[in-house]
Every structure is written in C-alpha cells, then in structure tokens.
Amino acid sequence: MDDFEKELKAGFLEEAAQLLSETEQTFLQLESNPEDRTTVEKIFRLAHNLKGSANAVGFSQLGEFTHELESYLLKLKDGRLPIDRGAVDILLRSNDFLVSWVSALQTNFEAKVDFAALASELKAQEERRASAVDDSAHAADAAPANESETETEAEAVQPQEQVSEVPSADAFGDESSAPTEDPIAEALAKATLSSLPAPPPSAPSAPVSAKPASATNSGAANAPEESIRIGLGRLEKLLNFVGEMVILHSVLNEQSLSDDKLLLRKTIHQLGKVTKEVQELSMGLRMIPVRQTFQKMQRIVRDTSSALGKQVNLILAGEDTELDKTVLESIGDPLVHLIRNAVDHGVEGADLRRERGKPAAGEVRLSAYHQSGSLMIEIKDDGGGLDPAKLRAKAVEKGIVPANRALSDQEAYQLIFASGFSTKAQTTDISGRGVGMDVVRTNIERLKGDIHIETELGKFTCFKIRLPLTLAIIDGMVVTAENARYVIPLAHVHESVRPAKEDLHFVTGMGDVFSLRGENLPLYRLSGLLGTKGTPRPAPDCIAIVVRTLKHPFAILVDDILNQTQVVIKKLGAEHSRLVGFSGSAILGDGKPALILELPELLAKQNRTGAAPRETAPRENAPKERIAA
C-alpha cells in the first residue's frame, strides 16, 4: 500500500468516525420524532455517503455492510417499514457496530470483521416487519405526535413483540460458534452484543426524549458555519509562532520608547493591538463546544434507563459552552460514569417516585456554563439524594472510616469517591461495583479540576465539576531561586508571605518549620528541592509561598516573586522523560524559557530520595539563622 492510499484511508476513517457520531444523534432524534421525514432523509444521505466513500478507498467489506444498512434505511424512508423503537434499536446497534469497526480499521487497515450476523438480522427485520407494516403504519398514523397514554401502551407492546421475533440470542450463539479466526472480529461481536439493550422491561419505557424540539429547530435554522479540519500539530505550530510574535512585539515596543519617531511608535502600538487580537483568536482555536460530548450522553441515558426499566429524560443545557479539546476528550468517560450513576442510583424506581409524589419520568439535567474563568459541568438528577447517615454506616462497615469518627455531611458525601465504596445492595451491569467514582475523581483531578456534591435527601443530587478552560495555558507565578526563574501554577498558591526571622525554625528530624499565624507548616527551600547549590537568602529577604491544595499544607521558600502571568505550557521533549518535578516549560515575557514546577511531584521525590539531604542541608543553615535571629 503506498502512502497516498494510506493517507486516503486514514482520512476516510477519520471522517467516518465523525459521520457516525452524527448519525447516532439523528437516530435518537428519529425515535423521539418519527414523523420527521427530513431526519430519515438525513440519515439515509449519511449512510449513502459512507457507503460511497468506503468503496472508493477500498474498504469493500465496510461498503457491503453499509449497503445492507442503506437498503434498510431506504425502506424506512419510503414508509415501507415503520419507524419505531425496534427500528431505532437496530439502527443504533448497527451504528455501534460501525463505530467499533472503524476504530478497528484505524489501528489496522487490514482488519476483517464478521458482519454477516448483523447484516442478516437487518435483512430479517426488513422481511418480517414488511408484513406487519400496514398495522404499525396505521398505529403510527393514528398516534399523535405528542404522546398520549394509549400510545405509550402501544409502544410498550410493540418492542416486546419485535424482540421476541428478532433472534438476538441466536445471533449471539451463531456468532460465537462461527469459526471466526480474527480476534478483533470476535471482540467486536461481543462488544456489539453486550451493548444490546436488555430485554424489554415489564414497565413501559417511554422513549428518552432528545433535547426539546425548539432547540432542534433553532439549530437547523442558523445553518452551520462551514468548517475545515486542521491537524493539532499545525495548530500548535501556529500558536508557537503567534507567541513568538507577541514577544518580538514587546521587544520592539521597548526599543521604540527610546526613539522619538512618532509614526514608528504609533505603528508599533497598532501592531500590538493586532497581535493581541491574533493571539486571542489562535488560542481560541483549540476550544470546541461541549455539544458533541453532551449529545453522546443521550444514548447513555437511553440505554441505561431501558436496561433498568426506568423512564428518564435527559435535559441538556449550555451545549455551546466551549472547552479545550484535550480537556473535553478526557472528561467524556467520567461524564458517562456520572450519568449512568444518576440514572441507576439517583433516579428512583417508578413506584417510589409515585409515592414521593414525583412525575413518573425521572429527569437528569446535564448543563455547562462558565464561572470565573473555569468551566462548570453539572449533572443533576431529581432522584432520592444521598443519605449521609447511610453513607457513614456503609463506610464504617467497609472499614473505610473508623467507627468512632464523626463526619460532617459534606465529608460523608465525599465518601462515595472512596475506592471500593458502593451503597447499592445489588451489583448490576450498569453500576454498583464501586470502582468507578474514585476513577472519576482521579480523572478530574488530573485535569486540574475538582468535583463537588450538592444533595438533598429525597429531592436531588447534583455533581458539580469545575474544570480549567484549557490545559494549554495556565496562570502562573514567576518566582526566582538562585537566580533561575520558575513558574508555579497559581492554582497551587494559597498565599505568599514575607516571613519574619522568628517565624522560621529548624527542628531536628523534621527539618524547617514555618509558623504562620499559630499554624506550623513544613517548609521547603525551592533551591533545596531543586538541588541547586548556593546560600539561601536570609529570612526577611525571601518569600514563603503557602500551598494548601495538596493533602498536607506546606510552604515553599523562594528568593523572590517576579510577577504573575499567563503562560503557554510547552511539553518537555522525550529526552527529559525521566525528569520529575516539572510539568513542562513556558516562554516568559523576555523570550527565555522557564520550567513549570509540579509541586506534588517535586515534594514526593524529595520525600522519597531526599530524606538525608533534607536533614543535613538545614543543619548547615540553621546555626546561621540562629545567629541572624
């Protein structure tokens, strides 16, 4: 395969992956609004495109399968088959199948996939249902768009019939017994089938309504702006050059101050404005709206709620809020987990809801908004809330908390993030293994965000996630130690104090201690942490930076604080892969690079290896200080 062909294929797959994520949305729309022919046509067009390009770049297998899918869609489009939950189910499964197929192809162009089972199922659906079309079509016609109770009933019956017709269990047997040699195919088949919605629950499960119709309409009204794809690498290069431009401008600006040519100075001033504009624009290029990630959650709610036999509506808000692409990508999994939890643990069963006087259909609200330079994501369910007493009891039982320890309510809520903690008595497929929430919190903390719980027993639970808008830029404090400059992320800095001589103490076995308003904090010298030699500045000429974001508060002694600034994080090259204590580097205002300190790492390293130097180093300094005092 030559490079051109490879590129072609890779390009196709990337496009296909995006197309598929779009189609999933349209399928869900279709379910909530089967009368809307334009949606069917849109899906048909998407499938047709996929088929065409798959064949064009030489994925003939993919082409064959999408052909089957297309002919099924054609019947739906022409009204020869009814559009109902059963139809949407198989479309969604085909979509899942295609998604995993495409991702398999992305890792290996030669990946073969056994699609016969699903394809024949599609065919079977076509034929069996074609006979029933008169009936169902009639029912669909009769049912008004806004659901009445009778329709819900009709729908409840229908899927049951269909599923009993569809030999899904057989298909599974066939596929696993079929002599598939390809492990990918087998894994795929399993993946597809395990994501099958469970057999229809006894309670009628109404379709999960997608976002309000008005939102769909307004979305369609303002036609999407045309867009092009740009590789992240090129974007990064652009950002680098823009950053350089900003620095050059400031140099130029400084030079012009000593010049009395008015026009020159005016032009440079003008250039500065334009440069700033360009910088802001280019920084914004990494930001993408949360819409796509949010919309994926509809599918999660749909599958989870129908597997549990609950009625749950997902309401989205603030989908246009923008977030850095890398942050958004890493928040997807935690969100899925929280949403599943909200549907499973949060929203109560129908009986209990009735008892509590709540509407039968539960509600999960997923919203995003900006708040003081951060992005907030809220997942709120109108379920039973968290019971602090119950949580406490459970934690004691599991040995996570000693029995005699008193916990505040907020502390009790935080318990759900402890690993191995799950209050649901029964472990289900959906959730309840208690391994997820600690991962959720770790992931969020890795993104330099935090998660907070608000809840009221019997009323609601709300998870509030705070995330930085971007990982590429941080607010930093530029400090010096031994004439070298370092950047400390401002998020870590609680306060900075100029310590008095009498506040610094040395305790043998503990090292330096800083007394701050009656509190004794362990004190580390930055130069000591970094292993640079030299005589540290005496007490009143240095600055202690207090850090409270980590488990234990501590203070770092630096020579001076230069300024506070926003810096663009540049990753260190692979040659520094073993270097710990630095999260990257940043180019400061004068164009010279400085290292960004990763304090937790630096401290952990110190405590691991540096026990000895930490004991000896202060001892040398201690007498001096005492003399100075």
Added chain:
Amino acid sequence: MSNSTERFLLFSLGKEDYGMPLLTVREVIAIPNVTPIPHSPSHFLGLMNLRGQVISVLDLRQKLGIKPTGSGEASVIICDLAPLCLGVVVDSINSVLAPEEGSISDPPDSKVARNVEYITGVCRNGDKLVLLVDISKALSVEDVRAIKKAA
C-alpha cells in the same frame, strides 16, 4: 551507508572532525541563552527558545569527554531526530561533505575503545579523518540511565 547521495555536515569537537547526516540537521545557530534544568546530567546545558519551541541544548563535547577548543566559534546544531528535537553544541561548523561511494569504511575495531557504538563509519576528507556519528546514539547511550539515576 554506501549510499553515494548521502551528505554530511562536518563539525569539530576539540581537534577532531566529525560528521552527521545532513538530513537530520534543521539549522545551525549561535549559542543562545539557556535556562538550566535542575537534576539533569551536566551535559544538559538547558532549555532554549527557538521561535516559540522549547528545545533542550546538549553539549556533545562534554558528553563525549572532549576538551573544548574555546575558539569562540562554538555553535548549536539543531537536529531533527524525530520525535526528538535537540540543540547540540559543537566547537565549530566546517563544511558539507558528500563522500564518494565506497570511501566510507567501518569504524576501526579497537580493543581500547569504549562506548563508540555511536560512530557509524569513518571517511577521509583531505588529510583528515572524519568520524561519522549517529547523534541520537551519541547522546543517549548513557543519558537515559543517567537521568534515571538523577531522578
């Protein structure tokens, strides 16, 4: 290695002549201001800003244990060794050499030599001997271990 079209950038380390494949050279610059990196081996001079890109600068002379000439001609060769991009300090940049086919011989199999895996070949240039080096090997033979130790 016998590919006659391959060209080499020749440079000096101390009094010795070395060459590296021209294709790995992005550009040559004067010694820039660098920001030192704590806990790094001594031949890691520090970080520099090359038009918005932060690049590590390493001293090949220190790495190989060669005494610098101090001629004031020292330069930094920016090498593109995907995925790495490094600045390498050398004593001076001499010329570009396109050795004739067959004029490159294997490195001498010396019993006293240690750690010379980075020398890929030897070639004559006039009356001088040019050692052709694999920069990534020359710099990373011990580096990873050294950094590990430092960490």
